[in-house]
Amino acid sequence: MLKVMVSLARTLLLLGAAILFASSAARAQDGVLRVGIITDMSGQYADGNGTGSVISAQMAAEEIGGMVAGRKIEIVSADHQNKPDVAVGIVRNWIDNKGVDVIAEGVNSAVALAIQNVTREKKKIFLISGSGSSDLTGKQCSPTSVHWTYDTYASSNATAKAVVARGGTPWFFLTADYAFGQALERDASKAVNAAGGKVLGAVRHPFDTADFSSFLLQAQSSTAKVLALANAGSDFRNAVAQADEFNIRGSMQVVALQVTLTDVPALGLAHAHDLLFTDSFYWDRTPETRAFAQEFFKRHDAMPTAYQAGVNSALRHYFKAVAATNSVDAETVMRQMRKTPVNDFFAENGVVREDGRMVHDMYLMRIKKPEESKGKWDLYEYQTTVPGDQAFRPLAEGGCPYIGKQ
Template sequence: MRVLSKVLFALSCTVAAQSAYAQQASDGVVKIGILNDQSGVYADFGGKSSVEAARMAVQDFGGKVLGVPVEIVSADHQNKPDVAASIARQWYDTEKVDAIMELTTSSVALAVQGLSKDKKKITITTGAATTDLTGKQCTPYGFHWAYDTHALAVGTGGALVENGGNKWFFLTADYAFGYSLEGETSKFVKSKGGQVLGSVRHPLAATDYSSFLLQAQSSGANVIGLANAGLDTANAIKQAAEFGITQGGTRLAALLFTLAEVKGLGLKAAQGLTLTEGWYWDQSDENRAFAKKFQEKTGRMPNMIHMGTYSAVTQYLKAVDKAGTDATEPVAKLLHEMPVQDVFAKNGKVLPNGRMVYDMYLFQVKKPEESKSDWDMYKQLAKVPGDQAYLSMAESGCQLTQ
């Protein structure tokens, strides 16, 4: 009887301890929302593959934190800030979502980050690019993972100017992301001694780029900077090839183009493009092993958006676990303090404005004859150290105290 009593007592203590621990997680579940474009021009860029990356992060973490399950919910914001804000508000108010991530499209990310500031909820943006997220519109609860327009400008813009691409004309997506990418790249081109001869703006999801490309060609530029993304970039590249623009010696700078879009476009059309990403599957044994698992689940290799989402979910769960609660203030504090060390980022650090700083890479798309396998698409040209790729806290324009 004594032995049985001791066993029962020990079990009751364990249950009580687990119950008290679980009470630190609100609502008995930690819920993360992945909000992105799942049906439009950026569906391959992030889309449902980012949702799968988030689920993989939860699975690799063990499926639970603080003794309660972790749940991933997702929705398609259709690249509309009002739709995104409405979904986010419902998630926070009704579905008790603790944090929202991915947020492809800069106008969407700014809208949801602003709402989340008012609701005192954490956002970790991996799919949007504007530096305003950690600049003039920074918040204590907003974080920016994976890349931004400054990192892309330093990588792709800098490389081309240094290799003779000194006269630029921009084809720019007509919303916050496009303006930011054009602005950051223009500043960098000029700082390197290059010239910006002009720019033209096109609507999101345009189908005919002929007039824009001809205007760029007639400007006398030797580089056409594509300050757009997803299918917009792919379609512009296809039509530039049809017009013989690149054959005439003008270079195309794909300022935001990832492995997903290169695959969709094909090596024949994309060969020779220079681009900047924060991760590539064939850089290491660790990357190759993870990419194989990802491909088994999605049918594709991950790009930096998918990997950034995996990293963001993982880091959030680490912070919740270390804080002993999913309450926003202590978790946000730890997200600012904890180093980022995972399959995506090595020795990453988070600045007071929420910008995660890690190394970026300049790649060139291989020629078809150089590719040895279905996803063998990049040659690495250079590594851009994180402290060069990203704006410092002082340069960012963020007014949060350091």
């Protein structure tokens, strides 16, 4: 009896696998290329990513006529709720049951790291835009991922050097206690020390914190001259506004290590003014960025953030690689993406590196004073360009285990 039951179980497993394989094969032949945008639609990153990233993906598809390599492009999207387990469930279902060929965005580093584990296992391409942890191209890298827009190393490196060069030291960090904030603090601390500055300490706050009073009091008592904000979204906005309530700027320079465009009008220039930070994109920087931004604004009633622009740029490059190879096979498309320079409104002569890092120029910016701004989205003053090979971590220092094996 036991042998019969075991035999039946094996038969059912084989039948299930055969059905799944046949289903996947059928989807592969249905003439559709499916793009899955997984993002924060309802949490603190929704304004800077969310539906704007879906719109940006739709624009990328429309720019090539809605088809590539004989396949109609279909955009699907989902809210990961800033929960890694929710994101993993969505992405597995997309790949196993919905025929999704490529995943994009993934804002929230803890979420992105979890998604990357799935796409690595399933051999699907993951185009990362909103997530920042440099671990995504470090020890947890993937041969099928491209980290497109920015990372914690690039965001902190130029800013830390500029602040230290202007006499800004020693530092104290106010850090979001999850993968992104921890990586940002780590990478910025290294940059401060390398520039000749000093770090006195740090305090970590929970994700989505409303009351920063105790953390700010610790910062004030540290005797540091620089308060570095290693957080983002509403955490960043709340920290800046409450720092002004405590008159932190009377004794410390507040430095933003990650700023999202939509944070600034939400916070107000009265609070945000004169913060130095590094970004990968600003809508009003060149004629090309303005043209993209104006089309985006028509659809979304807001100027695009760097993350939303990065989704568009990454998918443009992916679609070109699919067209050139007439394939959606991840390994084939990734080879083409690596050997083709990125030249569009977002990057000039960008390079997709072997560890998955898309290397491009970054820009040191200052947030304008209220009297300097000519409108709601006139927010940044360009300071200087940081060449990509200086902005991003050197390939040899990341510890990606796939280097030399692709």
